Amino acid sequence: MHITVVGTGYVGLVTGAALADFGLNVSCVDSDRRKIEMLSSGTVPFYETGLEELVHRNLRNGRLTFTTDLEEAVRASLTVFIAVGTPDLPDGTPDLGQVDSVVDALAGCMDDYKVIVTKSTVPVGTARRIQGLLTKKQRRPVEFDVVSNPEFLREGSAVQDFMRPNRVVIGADSDNAVAIVKEIYRPLYLNETPFVITSLETAELIKYACNAFLATKVSFINEMANLCEKVGADILQVARAMGLDNRIGPKFLHPGPGFGGSCFPKDLVALARTGRQLKAPQRLAETVIEINQRQRERVFSWIEGELGGLKRKKIGVLGLAFKPDTDDIRGAPAIHICRKLLEAGALIQAYDPAAMANSRKVLNDKNVVYCPDAYAAAAGVDALWIATEWNEFRNINLARIKSVMQAPVLFDSRNLFDPEKVRALAFRYFGTGRPGPLH
Numbered sequence: 001m002h003i004t005v006v007g008t009g010y011v012g013l014v015t016g017a018a019l020a021d022f023g024l025n026v027s028c029v030d031s032d033r034r035k036i037e038m039l040s041s042g043t044v045p046f047y048e049t050g051l052e053e054l055v056h057r058n059l060r061n062g063r064l065t066f067t068t069d070l071e072e073a074v075r076a077s078l079t080v081f082i083a084v085g086t087p088d089l090p091d092g093t094p095d096l097g098q099v100d101s102v103v104d105a106l107a108g109c110m111d112d113y114k115v116i117v118t119k120s121t122v123p124v125g126t127a128r129r130i131q132g133l134l135t136k137k138q139r140r141p142v143e144f145d146v147v148s149n150p151e152f153l154r155e156g157s158a159v160q161d162f163m164r165p166n167r168v169v170i171g172a173d174s175d176n177a178v179a180i181v182k183e184i185y186r187p188l189y190l191n192e193t194p195f196v197i198t199s200l201e202t203a204e205l206i207k208y209a210c211n212a213f214l215a216t217k218v219s220f221i222n223e224m225a226n227l228c229e230k231v232g233a234d235i236l237q238v239a240r241a242m243g244l245d246n247r248i249g250p251k252f253l254h255p256g257p258g259f260g261g262s263c264f265p266k267d268l269v270a271l272a273r274t275g276r277q278l279k280a281p282q283r284l285a286e287t288v289i290e291i292n293q294r295q296r297e298r299v300f301s302w303i304e305g306e307l308g309g310l311k312r313k314k315i316g317v318l319g320l321a322f323k324p325d326t327d328d329i330r331g332a333p334a335i336h337i338c339r340k341l342l343e344a345g346a347l348i349q350a351y352d353p354a355a356m357a358n359s360r361k362v363l364n365d366k367n368v369v370y371c372p373d374a375y376a377a378a379a380g381v382d383a384l385w386i387a388t389e390w391n392e393f394r395n396i397n398l399a400r401i402k403s404v405m406q407a408p409v410l411f412d413s414r415n416l417f418d419p420e421k422v423r424a425l426a427f428r429y430f431g432t433g434r435p436g437p438l439h
């Protein structure tokens with residue numbers, strides 16, 4: 001079967017390369033010509049474990065191609081996956097401009113039956129709206145079906161997540177379209193991956209419900225961490241004991257500077273907005289958004305308070321990506337907090353194993369120095385702040401770090417270190433929700 005995937009970002013490229021690996025012929029389309037040129041020559045334009053190898057293998061075997069020509073790709077395909085971006089507008093509304101421009105282009109070039117699959121995260125009702133738009137704008141009337149197939153992969157483990165998902169959700173009106181999409185995912189079906197076959201609206205809402213629930217877990221544990229600091233309790237033990245309860249589970253119970261990324265923040269805002277519009281207020285989602293914003297501000301106040309002001313203070317920052325194993329800085333707490341530190345007059349020395357090139361584009365400030373490693377970032381600083389839990393930071397030599405710092409102050413937002421051990425090295429150490437000096 002030949003399929004088209006429109007959008008070669010984190011979701012589209014993983015989808016395209018993985019489906020080619022399943023044995024399908026895949027055309028990946030993007031409007032960004034430079035990206036397509038890079039991909040055609042085997043260069044993956046962002047960092048994602050295992051993706052380059054997957055792309056190379058399927059380029060070599062001829063099942064994966066890259067093009068800017070949507071019309072030609074669609075003509076050869078039975079199924080078209082839409083995996084373009086759906087960022088939020090300043091007022092929090094999801095910007096469906098990229099989706100709509102793909103739909104317009106499809107309406108102009110569909111010349112026989114097609115299954116149009118939305119993989120992008122889109123507000124409930126979007127698939128049905130796409131049905132209407134295609135019907136109205138088709139250049140010549142051909143049959144088609146629209147399917148909602150939300151994606152749950154996580155950046156950093158996207159290939160693995162796509163290849164071994166917890167479930168595949170397929171929302172559709174038509175049995176024929178469901179059968180075609182199931183056939184595409186047949187290798188997973190044989191692996192006994194659960195399939196949830198449902199309506200368009202339910203599929204769309206499942207995605208928002210999952211992200212809102214996971215974000216709620218993060219905000220819950222952050223609030224508990226804040227309480228731990230006041231009562232002298234240890235959040236890591238609270239979280240561990242909670243997670244050992246099968247009804248709760250250990251995932252997403254790690255306190256820190258608040259969640260970020262290109263999905264949770266925007267999806268929560270979109271869900272809250274849908275709730276308000278439809279008079280089914282999503283009070284929990286609204287509160288989680290607020291807690292998350294406060295958590296970021298808290299980190300800033302924490303550093304500012306402990307250092308007694310920030311003017312001309314030199315801060316080492318370890319980690320800029322919104323999470324480890326990715327170069328993605330969209331919505332990253334580190335970037336938001338660095339901006340605030342800079343506004344308050346601080347000087348930053350930053351190091352991230354993968355996200356410095358992207359950071360330079362948004363934190364292009366003479367007061368930020370990008371460093372080749374953690375030790376260089378710590379050299380001469382008044383405090384070191386661990387913002388992202390990259391594995392390599394767990395193994396840094398703290399004695400060496402201390403020897404190069406101006407003052408041995410360590411803010412460990414991700415609780416990478418044992419407070420006792422770090423304090424034994426005569427650091428002033430602050431973890432999130434750990435026993436020790438109150439903050």
Ligand SMILES: NC(=O)c1ccc[n+]([C@@H]2O[C@H](COP(=O)([O-])OP(=O)(O)OC[C@H]3O[C@@H](n4cnc5c(N)ncnc54)[C@H](O)[C@@H]3O)[C@@H](O)[C@H]2O)c1
Nearest residue numbers: 007008009010011030031032084085086098120121151155
């Ligand atoms: N990133 C994630 O972890 C993740 C996980 C699950 C779901 N999602 C959802 O998947 C969608 C895509 O996310 P992403 O992170 O891959 O986005 P992205 O911004 O990384 O990629 C989007 C791509 O679409 C291309 N594009 C835009 N308009 C186009 C057009 N008209 N024609 C062809 N190409 C076009 C862009 O050039 C870009 O390469 C979003 O809705 C997101 O919410 C993302």
